[in-house]
Amino acid sequence: MARAGERRTRQRENILRVIADAGAPVAPREILTRVQSRLKGLGLATVYRTLKLLAESGVVRLVEIPGDPPRYELADKEHHHHFSCRLCACVYEVPGCCGHFEEHLPAGFRLESHEVILFGICQTCGAGRQARESAGSSARALKRTPSGRAKARR
Amino acid sequence: MARAGERRTRQRENILRVIADAGAPVAPREILTRVQSRLKGLGLATVYRTLKLLAESGVVRLVEIPGDPPRYELADKEHHHHFSCRLCACVYEVPGCCGHFEEHLPAGFRLESHEVILFGICQTCGAGRQARESAGSSARALKRTPSGRAKARR
């Protein structure tokens, strides 16, 4: 994790671990809470400073879901996108990609990367509505993190 | 624009017109500046109040580019996505869509909408580098709005 002149501290190790273990992007507030369960005195400022550091060194990546607080995830994950549940406001990782983004891009525009965010209703929330017919869903494989959102979108 | 009990004022008309004329999503600060050139006394609070109103009534839509301030655009535009230039930080509209987002979505997840953001270098910024060979680029058709971003991303 450390670059030249950067120190390995308990705070940084714990913050990075929380992000790595989350399985889906986490917000600063959430990181603070989770780390504090193991490292009592941690301050929010340290979380922000560490996130900035990790983002600049390319270890971590900013993920923004419209209407939600910013979240962070490991930068070296396989290519994937995110799904945001309209009901529970949880964010899930969705593996793979549909590609073909150059298609509609006018000449002269160079595409370097892209971001896809899917909105809808997650398996957990949907199960409460429709009688759960398929017992074994592949959705179980997805990890998620709750949002800092208080009220549902729209 | 008005719903029941809502009034048509110079402020609201001007704010809506600025959003409609922009051609690409605009930030609250930018809206304030542009409207003030025609309507001197406008306050930032009114911009926010009007944006909230317009968003709730479905006239306007929130567009968030990671790392940028929030922007707003007309909600009734044809389906499109956005391109954010890494160099000039301008945002462009990109017509069309690559579709096929259900593909990798696990069973039990219901997809309702999606958001695609493209990152790269725009035609204007790219022209400065590579000798401008193609005189007539289709990119001219795209409109853009500058970002509130002070420094370039990453």
Add this chain to the structure above:
DNA sequence: GTATATGCAAACCCTTTGCACATCT
């Protein structure tokens, strides 16, 4: 031992809210 990191509190955004005045119908 020295440079770097942390915690706390203050400072800084951006956004929202309270209130008196202005404006629309």
Add this chain to the structure above:
DNA sequence: AGATGTGCAAAGGGTTTGCATATAC
């Protein structure tokens, strides 16, 4: 006239920064 909207300034919430202390190397 009465209800709704606006501007200003204060309040809120998230993020950053200054500074003395604690910690890593």
